[in-house]
Amino acid sequence: MSETLSVSVNSQVGSFPIAADFTAGKGVTALFGESGAGKTTLLKMIAGVTRPKQGRIVIRNQVLFDSAEGINLPPEKRRIGYVFQDARLFPHLSVKNNLTYARWAGRRSEGLPYDAVVALLGLQHLQQRSPATLSGGERQRVAIGRALLSNPSLLLMDEPLSSLDHSRRQEILPFLETLRDQTGLPILYVSHEIDEVARLADEIVLLQGGRVTASGPAEAIFSRLGSHDDAGALVTGIVAASDEAFGLTSIDIGGHPFQLARLDFIVGSKVRLRIRARDVSIARTLPEAISIRNILPVRITGMTSNEGPDTDLALDIGGQTIGARLTRKSVAELDLKPGDNVFALVKAASIDRSVLR
Known part of the structure; x- marks a missing residue:
């Protein structure tokens, strides 16, 4: 990753500590964590609204x-949207x-052309409208356009979809x-919604209690979210074929076909x-006469049990990892252990990103 943003700060906001050290490049870097993890506070420090006690941005x-050099640019000098x-x-x-x-109030030089931003966000037909006549999704698109037209070197997005219902989120x-x-x-995107992060993020910075606990590529960080109720894995595949008769698309994952409802992507x-861990079951032998379409040969590479009833399995498929969350009783009855070759039955999956760069 080509570094564009470098953050290393330590501070105290009231009784809340902040300790963050990470870098971000082009694309979306998600600040991910539960409510109260310090995501917005960290964004305000980068924007210049809140001053860190010490560090460098x-x-x-x-x-x-730069606390050591006595540098603290005001927000209007930071070129941040x-x-x-x-x-x-x-x-x-x-x-x-x-x-x-x-652009006018900040005396900003022009960056992205106005017409290009309007077209990018689908605002052509809205330009003469007043905000009161817009839907929530349309208003957020205008807000994003306004930030883009300020010619920023960095875009900060603080849970921009949190005020929208599901249909409006899917629209934007x-x-x-x-x-x-x-x-x-470079876009720093704050969210505690795991589906948004999975769909948009190139990189993820995990925050817990004001501290960065991990950062790196989205695929790698998702594997560390095992304790999350919505834990899952991101895997990359190639569109292999479409079955027009039954409305299915076949994705090649590590040399194995994976079928989904028809996707409008070209072959290749x-x-x-x-793939959510809760949507994966395990079989010792290849099942027959079963409605589940996706049965993948995998190898167990790791097992983690918690104090509750569940055990999380790490499963290798063609060099990529997916997870399965089983009850400890099921693990015992199947006598599962690392190194075993088994079959993963995947009940559901979602496309979280269209075409990868």
Whole structure:
């Protein structure tokens, strides 16, 4: 990863400690953790709204904060676009005037062309509308456009979908994917929603109690979320074929076919799947006369039990890892142990990313 943002800060906000040390490059770096983990506080420090006690923050070789050198640029000098949980549009201005406000008020030089941003976010038909007439998803798209048109060197997004219902989230996610893939901007994305992170993130920074506990590529970090109720793995596959008669698409994962409801991807496209551990069962022998379409030969590479009734299994398939969460009783009855070759029965999976770069 080509480093664009470097953060190393230690601070205390009230009684809450912050200890963060990570880097981020182009694409989406997700700050992920439960509510109260310190994600928004860390974003405010990067934006210059909150001053860390000590440390250093650098974007593209420009030092924004350095406690040792006495450097602390004000927010307006940091060239950072900030998208909040709510759109915070000016109600008395049209969409067009909201979009151009930051560029005008901040005397910012032009970066991305106005027409390109409007097209990127699908705002062409909304420019003369007032914010009061927009849906929640439309308002957030305008807020993102306003941030982009401020010519930022970094985009901070603080749970931008948290105020939207499920259908509005699904409406705006493709625009965020396009933003990630086409602008080349580094984006720091705050969320505690694991599905959003799985779909958007290139890199993940895990936060717990104000401290960074892990950071790295999304696929690697997801394997560390074993204790999460929605734990799962990200695996990469290649679109192999489509079955038009039955409406299915076959994905090649490590040389094994994996079928999903028909996808509009061309053969040869790389896709990323999220397979939840709770949706994976294990069989000692190849099942017959069963409705589950995806039965994959795997090898158990690890087993972790907790104080509860469950055991988490790490399963290798063609050099990639998926997980299975079984009851400890099932593990005992099947006499499962690391090194065993078994069959993973996958009941469901979701496409979390369309085409990988």
